[in-house]
Amino acid sequence: MMPDSPAARLGRPPPTVAAMRIGGPLGHPPSALAWAGLAAGVVLGTAACTPSALPVPPPTSPVTVTTAPTGPVGLTASGEPTIGPGRAGLSGTVQGPSGPVPGATIEIERLVGTSAARAMLTSDAGGAWRLGGVLGGRYVVRAWLAPNLAQTSPTTFFLSDGVDRFTMLELADLSKPLVQSAVAPNPPMTGEPTQVVVRLGSQQVQADGGLTPQPAAGLTVQLIGGGWLISQPNPGVTDSQGQAVWTATCEAPGSQALQAAVSAPPATSGVSAPAGQTVAIQVAACIPAPSTGTTTSSTTSTTSTTSTTSTTSTTTAMVPGGTTVPTTAPGG
Secondary structure (H helix, E strand, C coil): CCCCCHHHHHCCCCCCCHHCCCCCCCCCCCCCCHHHEEEEHHHHHHHHCCCCCCCCCCCCCCHHHHHCCCCCCCCEECCECCCCCCCCEEEEEEECCCEEEECCEEEEEEECCEEEEEEEECCHHHHHCEEEEEEEEEEEEEECCCEEEEEECCEEECCCCEEEEEEEEEECCCCCEEEEEEEECCCCCCCEEEEEEEEEEEEEEECCEEEEECCCCCCCCECCCCCCCCCCCCCCCCCCEEEEEEEEEEEECEEECEEEECCCCCCCCCCCCCCCCEEEEECCCCCCCCCCCCCCCCHHHHCCCCCCCCCEEEHHHHHCCCCCCCCCEEEE
């Protein structure tokens, strides 16, 4: 067996500590170079035994964060108006015939040109409402509570930037019957026909604030007025639209009173209409009708002339065949 053959090596005892020494002879510390070599071997060996890392996944698409474009103050980038954010504030109360109105709808519009930004609020238990952080500008505010309470006209104002404004919104009970009238033309002209319309009925308030007429038909209304010539029939009766119409003629210039006397409907009719009452019709003072005559002016001029006057006479002569021929002869 060869001394250095693998079989010979297998039969040898394990090496002793002296055989495993590093560096110089046994009992001498290893040199720095030897320690460096040992450390390198350990590192290389560890690296060789460490499994390779997992493959790095391909990068995903980058996430783009886009900031919403903004336009001028009070407008979006597309030019639409906004109601905020701003430094002003709006607040107020909603009042009805019986006091504060809880649960009323308040519509607030900020007008910019022909467009508007809108905010909707609801009054609290005490009828109060508030909208803070708004921009200055022109505002229209209205309130309602279906089915019978609404403003008869909206509240409009200009709000300065940084100002807190308090506004009280007053609602009317539109379910109560009303007497409305119209006159055309107004002012009337004396001697000319004028149309007078009296309308009876109420209005119902919708959930969106819209109004639905509730006409009172079949009621008797009499038109009364001194200085007026009133067409017949008078009294008149309201039609399905709650209207009664007359033609009246003002007889003299100046203020001529005109009234509508409404008869109370029968208790069994179920018609919601004013109890018997007389209501003044708003009509301007009568004015004179324009003159229909034509005035002409003429200018007369006198001249001295010498003229010769001749007289011409015309006769009619009969010719054969029955034809008449005019003949003219000079006269002396």
